[in-house]
Amino acid sequence: MEITGSKKWLILVITSISTFMATLDSSIVNIALPVISKDLKVSISQIQWVVTSYLLTISMLLLVWGKLSDLYGKKKIFSSGFIIFALGSGMCGLSHTLEFLVISRIVQAIGASAMMSLSQGIVTGTFPPEERGKALGFVGAMVALGNMTGPSLGGILLHFFNWQAIFFINVPIGIIGLIASAIVIPEIFEVQDVKYFDLKGTLLFSFGVLVLFLGLLFVQQGTIPTIYLIPAIIIAAAAFILFVFVEKKSINPLxxxxxxxxxxxxxxxxxxxxxxxxxxxxxxxxxxxxxxxxxxxxxxxxxxxxxxxxxxxxxxxxxxxxxxxxxxxxxxxxxxxxxxxxxxxxxxxxxxxxxxxxxxxxxxxxxxxxxxxxxxxxxxxxxxxxxxxxxxxxxxxxxxxxxxxxxxxxxxxxxxxxxxxxxxxxxxxxxxxxxxxxxxxxxxxxxxxxxxxxxxxxxxxxxxxxxxxxxx
Incomplete structure (x- = not known):
């Protein structure tokens, strides 16, 4: 069934909003880190976990959500991304300790990763080949606008309100996104016949990504000496090599x-x-x-x-x-x-x-x-x-x-x-x-x-x- 008329453009708007939200939240938090650090009475190096936990969680779950959507359908997972993101945002705004804020950011990232993983797939499946580039170009524009708007919007919210406002602003948008996606996006995208999720491959791949990203992030932040990046790369490479062997034997590989x-x-x-x-x-x-x-x-x-x-x-x-x-x-x-x-x-x-x-x-x-x-x-x-x-x-x-x-x-x-x-x-x-x-x-x-x-x-x-x- 082909999606025609205004409906495909409504789907593009919804997926673009999800992309904008996820990108915006990556850039809007950075400007608030000094204020959050002071309010929660933690060091700058500790407050970096607010950013690191978000990025790591997204990176580890992108493939998981993508594969699950191919097995069970894209609409349910994409729609749930909005509400999980809104829930995590509300939790962030209510945080009074660094530990709870980091946990809240992980919840937020779980929702963001679902939206980020599926937005391009939904757009690609919605638009015919002769319009696909234009549609994906619009999604790309939302990424740029999210990056550009984040610091300035964060500065405005910090000036007139407090750091909690940069998270609370996501809650109503997430709820609206959930309702709109549930109503507008049809479940017409093909799913795979073999309902088998590759747990072994997923765990190996996630472990490799975790080790590699932590090594790169810690070196970037100056947390560990550069020489420690070498064992991190070796361990990650070993995990990825083992992952390849597991995938070759899997019924339905990740x-x-x-x-x-x-x-x-x-x-x-x-x-x-x-x-x-x-x-x-x-x-x-x-x-x-x-x-x-x-x-x-x-x-x-x-x-x-x-x-x-x-x-x-x-x-x-x-x-x-x-x-x-x-x-x-x-x-x-x-x-x-x-x-x-x-x-x-x-x-x-x-x-x-x-x-x-x-x-x-x-x-x-x-x-x-x-x-x-x-x-x-x-x-x-x-x-x-x-x-x-x-x-x-x-x-x-x-x-x-x-x-x-x-x-x-x-x-x-x-x-x-x-x-x-x-x-x-x-x-x-x-x-x-x-x-x-x-x-x-x-x-x-x-x-x-x-x-x-x-x-x-x-x-x-x-x-x-x-x-x-x-x-x-």
Whole structure:
């Protein structure tokens, strides 16, 4: 049964709201951490668990929700994500201890992961191929708007109310989302016949993700020495290797190995992973460049950085629409080429660089990332069968999270090795302008290499697809 008329656009609005909420809550909390830390009388290092627990829970559950939705249906799980998210948000607002706040954030993340995992799959299953890119581009715009709105909205709520307000605001939106999704979204998406959930594979994969993400996050935060990342990677790799063996023998594996034989799927995931490594590195270090080196206020710095998500929000739907007309191939190559140029030029910034140049380069980066992401998401999600859209969306979201976490950790490591100083030197009176410029330049060059490789992967995917079409 095909969904036609206004109903498919209502479904797009509902899934976009869920994406916006989950993204917003990732960025809105950061600005409130100092206030929460002071109110709960805990250290900054302890309060980081408010962010870490949320990110870890989402990353561990993305595939679980995706697979369960393929087995039992997407509507029930997606709708329940809204109410669990609202419940967790209410719990966060009522928290009076760090322990209860972290538990509440985990509950909140359980709901967020269900929404994040299924939003792309529902959109892909709702819209025909000739409109899929435009629809996914709109979802991409919501991600950008969530990232852009979070800090400013958080600041407003903190100014007029208290930190609890940044959580309570989610409760009515979650309830409305639950009612709307229950009424509007039909349960027409194909489900798999074999009702077997791969518990062994799920536990192995979750353990690997937990160890890897904890290692990367702790290194990024300076909680553990960098050398400890090596055993974390070895343990995670061992878990993933064992996971592969278990999957080959499973009746209905968590991740069907055949998915990765689809080059549009596997190539698209790797290219997306590399693009998110580059993106988070820029967003992580740019505030230090603007505030510590150029001596701009936090307000001015945030306005300058907001140029990136604003550009992304404008370009993503246009790029998605173009991919419906031109296919994803020229757009993914063009997007990564533009991002590579912007990163190479960002590596040349210095203490006297004009503001207009920084704005222009961030606009170019936003243009490149948005031009790439919408068509790439469309190609990844459009390459799988309808009864695998849930797990495909979960894998796509997981690669995005992995890119963001590893990108932040890699940039911190590059900075430490190139400047022979800790990331903590960027705060207080230890800031060294010459040393910072050196480290910043190396990070941008590393990011440019990542996006250049992503561009080559996109070229390879295009050539391979063209050969397949000629052979047909």
């Amino acid at each position: 991740i069907d190995p055949e998915l990765f034989k689809i080059h549009e799927f596997s190539y698209g995931l790797v290219a997306a992973y590399l693009s998110f490594i580059a993106l988070i590195s820029v967003l992580f270090f740019m505030p230090f460049y603007l505030e510590n080196l150029l001596k701009l206020s936090a307000l001015h710095a945030s306005i300058i950085i907001s140029v990136y998500p604003l550009t992304t929000a404008i370009v993503a739907p246009i790029s998605g629409w173009l991919s419906d007309k031109l296919t994803y191939r020229p757009l993914t190559i063009t997007g990564m080429a533009a991002a590579t140029v912007s990163l190479l030029l960002l590596s040349t910034l210095h203490r006297n660089s004009p503001i207009w140049e920084i704005l222009l380069l961030l606009c170019l980066l936003g243009f490149g990332i948005a031009t790439f992401q919408s068509p790439n998401n469309s190609s990844v999600m459009g390459s799988v069968q309808r009864d695998q859209l849930g797990i495909a969306g979960g894998i796509n979201a997981l690669f995005r999270n992995l890119g963001l976490v590893s990108g932040a950790a890699f940039s911190v490591l590059i900075y430490s090795f190139s400047t022979k100083s800790s990331i903590n030197s960027l705060s207080g009176g230890k800031f060294n302008p010459s040393s910072f410029i050196k480290g910043f330049s190396y990070i941008m060059l590393f990011d440019a290499v990542c996006t250049f490789i992503a561009m080559l992967i996109s070229v390879r995917r295009t050539v391979k697809k063209a050969k397949e079409e000629i052979q047909k």
